[in-house]
Amino acid sequence: MSKLLIRNARLVNEGRITETDVLIEDGFIAQIKSGLSDAGVQQTIDAKGQYLLPGVIDDQVHFREPGLTHKATIHSESRAGVAGGITSFMEMPNTVPNALTQELLADKYAIAARTSLANYSFFMGASNNNLDEVLRTDPGTVCGIKVFMGSSTGNMLVDNEQVLEGLFRQSPMLIATHCEDEATIRSNTERYRSDYGDNATASLHPLIRNEEACLKSSSLAVELARRHNARLHVLHISTADELALFSNDKPLTEKRITAEVCVHHLWFDADDYERLGNLIKCNPAIKAPHHKDALLAGLLDDRLDIIATDHAPHTWAEKQAPYWQAPSGLPLVQHPLLLMLDFVTQGKLSIETMVRKMCHAPADCFQINRRGYVREGYWADLVLVDTEQPMTVSKKNILYQCGWSPIEGHTFGASITHTIVSGELVYREGEFLTDRAGQRMMFNR
Missing domain, CATH: 2.30.40.10 (Urease, subunit C, domain 1)
Structure with a gap:
């Protein structure tokens, strides 16, 4: 032995x-x-x-494999995560091709079995036309069903009301949602394109993907979950407005509706666009400073259950494109534990609470067997x-395949x-x- x-x-x-x-x-x-x-x-x-500490469990990452391996791979990003204290991850289905069939989902598990340094699970993706395939997913071996109730890549926007009803009524397992209202975003996009044209900058991002878009979509998800008693987990809450949708009157293990906050929505705010621009362009958007403060309060009073990253790397060249063309997402999986330990040092939360939100809560929320x-x-x-032992983030120690971080220079x-x-x-x-x-x-x- x-x-x-x-x-x-x-x-x-x-x-x-x-x-x-x-x-x-x-x-x-x-x-x-x-x-x-x-x-x-x-x-x-x-x-x-x-x-x-127990190893961090990150319930939301994009490791880009298969199909987008010029940005990242399961091996490269799990390696970066392990260096940052993440021992387990759950990866999203909007790779290429999208993981919309059981066979494509199995392909991702096979890649991870060969190459992942961290423990792994992969979400099954939902679309407007694969409900039967989604319902074949094994709850004992797959972390959950991912539903994009807002803009996404490929064929993953679920905006068909009958499909949404079917998912929430019939799914026997956790449904994780990205909530932003597509109609609101399209309307705002048209307005700001008309006003700014090619002069648009990332500072417009929280105005285009605004509070209304988030609240409208999150409210729909919560309403569907309550009506059908579905197990709902709302990802990356980014506004103070949405906090009223979630409760703290039960232990996490008894909740049917849970929510997550990501480290970048706690760390950055809209004032940082002037300095970082597209580097912090992500969906849902990083918003005004008061939202950051409210999210931390919601985390501390247990309306928000989990801290995650939504790690979503893009190449440096892709991020240098003009605002309208630059992709959304930022690399974070190497540094969430250190970011939150800085919060501990600043007195914003205790180390015991940090461990509960990053290790225990994901295990409880997803009912992971013997981890957390x-x-x-x-x-x-x-x-x-x-x-x-302080550590300064620099090009020399960044392990993301994309080779950059929005927190470079921070100690x-x-x-x-x-x-x-x-x-x-x-x-x-x-x-x-x-x-x-x-x-x-x-x-x-």
Whole structure:
């Protein structure tokens, strides 16, 4: 049996911080207590002074494979995620071709099985004409159904009322939605094209993809879910206006409607377009500063359940195009844990809350089997953090295939020193020790 022992760690888990040892055997957490014996242990890590966290579970990423591998691959972006403390990810279906059949979905799982450093799951995509195919999805082996209730790429905009009704009435599993109202966005686009023409800049983005577009679409999703008692998860909430749609009167495990906030909507605001322009152009848009403050409040009072990234890389050249042509999305999967640790340092949230929202809550929300917590018998997905070792983001240490980040030049107050994926030490002090360690996630449904 392979054994790995972590000694003297400050474990942050289930609302507590305790100094302890953790023994890992054959992929799983075998023991959690101080003074564990190193008999038969192949490797020991002395984590004195460091925080030991459950691995981050990112429930929304775009890794671009297949079909868009000039931007990224499952291997390149899972590698970047592991370096940032992400041990598990759920990837979106708007690759090329869109994952709209069970066979295309299986193709993505096969790629990940060969190349992913992190644990993985892939959403089945919905369109206006594949309801029967969507309903064939296995709830025990697939994280959820993704519905774009607003603009998307390819054939993935679902705006047929009968199809939406069918999805929410018949789906036995979690439905994750991107909510922006297409008609509102088209109307705003026509207006601002007329007003600005080729002189448009990214500062118009939150006016085109505005609060009204978000609220109208999110309200429809919530109304459908309530009417059919569907399990709804609304992705990347970006406005204060939408918070009233979500409740905090039940534990997460009892909610039928949940919501997520992404790190960029907590970190950036509309004032940053002047400095960063298209680099922070994303959908839904980063909006005025008061939304950022409201989203943090909604996270803290549990109206918003999960912190994620919506990692969506594009090449530098693509982002340099004029506003109307520049694609939406930004690369984030290497840095969400460090971004939120800066929030901890600033007193905006506790480290226990950060772990709950980035590790425990995704596991509970998606009913992931034996992940998201540091518990005996669970998969050993673990991250060690040194809060006394600052790290500055630069071209030299960015691991995204696209090679850039909107937070270049920022110095974090902490560093990720070790990442363990499914019991295997994958990353140590800037070095990758293997090219593949991820396992397919399973779900208790």
